[in-house]
Amino acid sequence: MAYGSALAVLADPTRREVFERLRAGARPVNVIAAGMPVSRPAVSQHLRVLKDAGLVEERSEGVRRMYSVRREGLAELRAWLESFWGDALDAFVLEAERSYKAKRKRKK
Template identity: 80%
Template sequence: MAYGNALAVLADPTRRKVLERLRAGPRPVNVLAAGLPVSRPAVSQHLRSLKQAGLVEERSEGTRRIYSLRREGLMELRDWLDTFWDGALAAFRREAEKTDGAAE
């Protein structure tokens, strides 16, 4: 249930904003923190939570840490969300087939 932890982590609006900023590509903490209403150390804590949830990864460049989206973590969350869509489409298809058969 990896998606459960991801959902809990994404409940925080600052973490969602950080994740959205990473859509543009890998970024260091100071760039991610710019303009946010929290301190740089707070952003580092949010990044730690996102990393533990498997949504971001980090690499070192000298003394800086560069963060990026972790595709696999996002795909796990998306796969779980898609199960709702798949179920809705299957229900729609069943209903459409009933209606189609009644029209004949």
């Protein structure tokens, strides 16, 4: 149930903002923290939680650490969310078929 962990981690609005700042690509912590209402060390803590949840990865680039979204970390969350779409479509098909059959029955 990795999607549960991802949901719990992304429930925090500051952490979600940190995560969204990585949408455009890899960033160092000072760039991520720029303009945020929390300190750079706090952003580092949020990045650590995101990394532990498998949503973010880091790599060294010289003396800097670059953080980026770990796309594989989103795969299970995405699959879980998409399962709702599949369920909704299945329910729609069933209702459309039921409605069609009822309409045909009334015409007879």
